Amino acid sequence: MRTGAFLFVGVFCALTGAAQAQDKGKIAEEVNVEETFSSVVRVRTRILPNARSAATLGPQREGSGVLVRDGFVATIGYLVIESESIEVTGADGKSVPASLAAYDHASGFGLLKLLAPLAGKPLPIGKSNAAAEREPALVAGYGADGVNLVHVVSRRPFSGSWEYMLDTAIFTYPAVMNWSGASLISAKGELLGLGSLIVTDASGSGVQSPGNMFVPAELLQSILEDLIARGKAPGPVRPWMGVNAEEMRGRLFVTRVSPEGPADKAGLKGGDILIGVGSDEVSSLAEFYRKVWALGAAGVDVPLRVLQGVQVKEVTLRSIDRMDYFRARPSY
Numbered sequence: 001m002r003t004g005a006f007l008f009v010g011v012f013c014a015l016t017g018a019a020q021a022q023d024k025g026k027i028a029e030e031v032n033v034e035e036t037f038s039s040v041v042r043v044r045t046r047i048l049p050n051a052r053s054a055a056t057l058g059p060q061r062e063g064s065g066v067l068v069r070d071g072f073v074a075t076i077g078y079l080v081i082e083s084e085s086i087e088v089t090g091a092d093g094k095s096v097p098a099s100l101a102a103y104d105h106a107s108g109f110g111l112l113k114l115l116a117p118l119a120g121k122p123l124p125i126g127k128s129n130a131a132a133e134r135e136p137a138l139v140a141g142y143g144a145d146g147v148n149l150v151h152v153v154s155r156r157p158f159s160g161s162w163e164y165m166l167d168t169a170i171f172t173y174p175a176v177m178n179w180s181g182a183s184l185i186s187a188k189g190e191l192l193g194l195g196s197l198i199v200t201d202a203s204g205s206g207v208q209s210p211g212n213m214f215v216p217a218e219l220l221q222s223i224l225e226d227l228i229a230r231g232k233a234p235g236p237v238r239p240w241m242g243v244n245a246e247e248m249r250g251r252l253f254v255t256r257v258s259p260e261g262p263a264d265k266a267g268l269k270g271g272d273i274l275i276g277v278g279s280d281e282v283s284s285l286a287e288f289y290r291k292v293w294a295l296g297a298a299g300v301d302v303p304l305r306v307l308q309g310v311q312v313k314e315v316t317l318r319s320i321d322r323m324d325y326f327r328a329r330p331s332y
Contacts, residue, residue, distance in 0.1 A: 036189045039067040039123035042089040042142035043075050043098075043112070043181055048327050051082035052258065063180030064141040065112065066191060067122045072228060074220055075181040076194050077103045077110035082326050089142065090118040100329075102227035105322045106238060107219040108164065108196060111227045123183065125224075126190025128155065128170055128216040137192060138185040139212070141178035148176045150184075150211075154204040158213060159285035161244045161255060163322075168216060171202040175210040184214045191217045236297035239319030245274055250283050254306075261325055262302075266317035273307040292319075 043065045047054050057078055065075035065088065073088055080086060086098040096116040103110050133155070139148045150172040158169035170184060170193045179195035186192050193214030202211025223233040242261020245252045252274040257263040276282055277291040292302055298321040306313050 032189060035121055036123065036185060037140060037147070038091045038120040040091065040140045040142055040146070040183055041065045041067065041073055041118070041120065043073070043079055044087045044089070045080050045083040046085045048082050048084045048329060051327050052325060053078070053082050057081075061180075064146070064178070064182045064195075066140075066181075066183045066194070067118070067120045068125065068191070068220070068224065069122055069228065071114050071117075072101065073098065073112040073114065074194060074224075075110050075112060076196050076215070077105070077108050079181055080110040080112065084329060086112060088112060088114060088118060090120050092119045094118065102231045102233075103323065104223060104227065104233050105164070105240070106233065107166075107223070108215050109194065109220050109223075109227075111224075123185070123191045124189070125217045125221045126186050126188065126192055127218050128168070128192050136187060137172065139172065139176045139179070139182050139195065140185055141176070141180075141182035141195070143178065146178050146182070148178075150174065150176065153202050153209065153211065156204050157286065159289065161246050161285070163238075163240055163243065163289065165286060165289050166215065166219075169196075170214040170216055171199065171204065171211055172214065173202045173209055173211040175199075175202075176212055179212045184217075193217050194220075237321045237323075238293050239295065239298045239300050239302060240322035240325070241292070241302060241317060241319055242325065243268060243274075245285060245288065247284055252282060252285065252288060258325065262317040262319055266304075266315050267313075268304075268306060268315065268317075269308075274304065275307055275312065276305040278303045278305075298322075298324075 045061045047059045061079045063079045065073040068074045080100050087095050088098045089095040096118050098112040098114050101111045101113040139150050153173045154171045155168050158166045182195035184193040193216050196215050197213040199213050203209040226234050241263045242258035243263040244256040246255050254272040257268050282288040302317050302319050304315045
């Protein structure tokens with residue numbers, strides 16, 4: 001057994017307690033533990049010196065990923081966007097370089113192409129609805145303490161402040177700290193999702209329940225072949241404005257605008273309140289995104305009504321493809 005895989009198996013076998021033992025038994029019945037954990041890898045990136053995302057995500061990033069095809073690793077996109085170099089370490093401890101094959105902002109997935117062979121067997125992609133609420137699952141991030149037993153506690157829509165929305169996200173409890181790019185694995189040994197966030201209300205009940213949000217792997221399944229072949233998902237690209245907003249007291253407050261992005265160029269700033277898109281009022285992120293995205297693909301003009309101080313202003317900004325905003329690695 002390879003050293004890295006042995007560490008994963010050791011942590012899995014060490015899970016104790018009556019409830020954990022019962023749930024571990026459910027998983028152990030169907031999962032080839034060593035084979036499953038051989039697919040989990042570490043992802044380390046060094047970011048371009050002039051990267052626009054460095055201010056919010058840092059100049060160096062580290063998390064996990066998972067082999068989904070021979071030679072290809074899926075991870076969460078914020079770990080690898082604007083990367084200058086990428087290093088992937090397999091379950092046997094061997095490290096190889098990788099390149100960014102694709103980044104899909106709509107789902108949040110990043111796909112890496114390995115530039116040298118790496119040990120491990122690709123993990124099959126399952127359906128997120130196969131795990132009913134309260135069913136046990138494993139969260140597998142890279143490292144000796146990377147395996148955790150969790151339960152799926154809710155599947156519901158998610159809207160992020162950074163122009164991001166999922167019709168259905170997977171929420172698990174309890175919270176796992178090694179979440180970035182970690183694999184959510186079902187009792188059948190299938191990939192259910194990739195870790196994106198730590199949250200305070202995993203159950204969605206309004207009660208404090210620290211947990212994690214995972215992006216459903218079936219979203220990757222539907223675009224994976226296009227990401228490999230074309231470097232992008234099929235269909236039109238959503239318009240991007242470069243505005244971060246939060247819902248507070250039934251209003252949408254601008255918390256940040258991306259420097260030199262469309263919103264910044266149009267004069268929006270932190271503290272503004274988003275009132276509407278055209279003549280339609282908006283009071284939630286979901287409403288805001290749906291109305292903007294319904295206008296058309298990237299490049300479409302977006303008419304906004306904004307409260308700045310005590311004055312309501314009508315602002316029209318020209319949207320872009322978000323990938324055009326990020327810095328690209330030089331090809332020479």
